[in-house]
Amino acid sequence: MATRADFLTRIRQEVQRTPGLFPASPAPRPERPAEAADAVRRQMAERWPGALQRFAEEFERVSGVFHRVTGIEDVPRVIRAVARAKDARELTAWDPRELGIDLRASLEGEGLSVAVAPSDGRDEARRRHGEAAARAQIGVTGADFALAETGTLILISGAGRPRSTSLLPDTHIAIFGKQQLLETLEQVGVMLEALHADPARTMSGAMINFITGPSRTADIELTLTRGVHGPKEAHAIFVESL
Numbered sequence: 452m453a454t455r456a457d458f459l460t461r462i463r464q465e466v467q468r469t470p471g472l473f474p475a476s477p478a479p480r481p482e483r484p485a486e487a488a489d490a491v492r493r494q495m496a497e498r499w500p501g502a503l504q505r506f507a508e509e510f511e512r513v514s515g516v517f518h519r520v521t522g523i524e525d526v527p528r529v530i531r532a533v534a535r536a537k538d539a540r541e542l543t544a545w546d547p548r549e550l551g552i553d554l555r556a557s558l559e560g561e562g563l564s565v566a567v568a569p570s571d572g573r574d575e576a577r578r579r580h581g582e583a584a585a586r587a588q589i590g591v592t593g594a595d596f597a598l599a600e601t602g603t604l605i606l607i608s609g610a611g612r613p614r615s616t617s618l619l620p621d622t623h624i625a626i627f628g629k630q631q632l633l634e635t636l637e638q639v640g641v642m643l644e645a646l647h648a649d650p651a652r653t654m655s656g657a658m659i660n661f662i663t664g665p666s667r668t669a670d671i672e673l674t675l676t677r678g679v680h681g682p683k684e685a686h687a688i689f690v691e692s693l
Contacts, residue, residue, distance in 0.1 A: 478637045481644055488645035491638050499629040502599040503689060506632065509602030510687055513664030518688045526626055527557035529688055530591065534563055537622055537684075539588035543580070546570045546611030550593050550626065551693070570611035581615045590620035590682070594627040596642060597687070599634050601663055604687060607646075608658040617662065623682040625662075628693020 481487035495502065507517040518529050534542065543566045547553035555565045566583035569576035584590060592612065596605040604625045608614045617623050633639055643659065665685045 478640055481641055484641065484645040484648040487641045491633070491641050495629075495632055495634070495638075498634065499632045502632045502634050503629070505599040505634070506597050506602055506687075507689075509599065510664070510685075511602070513602055515602060515664045515685045515687060518686060520688060520690055522692045523552050523626075523690050526552060526688055526690065527554060529686075530554065530558065530589070530624060531561055531563075533622065533624060533686060534558075534561075534589060537588055539622070540564060541583070541587040542566070542589045542591060543584045543587040543616050543620060544568065544591040545593060545616055549609075549611040550591065552626075554591065568611050568613050568616060577613065580613065581619075584613070584615035584619040587620045589622045589624060590616040590618075591624045591626070592617050594625045594631050594687075596633050596639055597627050597631045598636065598639055598661075599632065600636065604662045604685075605639060606660045606662065608660070614658055614660060617660065617682070621682055622684045622686065623662070624686040624688060626688045626690060626693075628690050630693065 507519075510517050520526060520529060530542070533539070540562065541564045542554070542558065544550055544554050546568050548570065549568075553567075555567065558565055566580060566587065568580050592606060594604045595607045597603070598605060604627070606612070606614075606617055606625070617625070633642065662685065665683055
């Protein structure tokens, strides 16, 4: 049996085999979050094409599948293709007001059952949707931010946008536009600070999920397994007109 020292030595050796993509250091909290967030938006208004390219590269590096479409009306076509490939029959999605599109009209005629998340937050409605999400093969969400440097999708939970939509189905599909693109984790921190400080957009009770590719875990022997704690497959659809 390995001793505690042997165990920790092995962990150190394995960590050293895969160095971080960038040095980590704490970032200062902005004194004026709203102004700092506006500055980030101005930067990204010019730099989003480069951020998109980096996001696609990093997302695919972690086994994500990247799609790019012209308009929101093209999104159902991509979802239908994914559903056919997975032989999926049940789909769950955020509330249309949160997602930006009502998928029921375009997909239910194609043999897909679409369960839309409730926006009223009642316990019974949330319970029923959780059960539907557990049955569904595909979950469709938006993304509050898309982090280019790691290919990470960032989702904030709330009414009409439950965590179950992205966590329970085997396949997660996220829709986003250039307004959600950010280059660095520091920028993400600035934007979250601004949201937290805005009384009209309070984040009280919200959960923030950072999703980097499909769910994966490994046991002590480093045997990698997908889908144990979340989706086995992750798709990101970038909509040019959003």
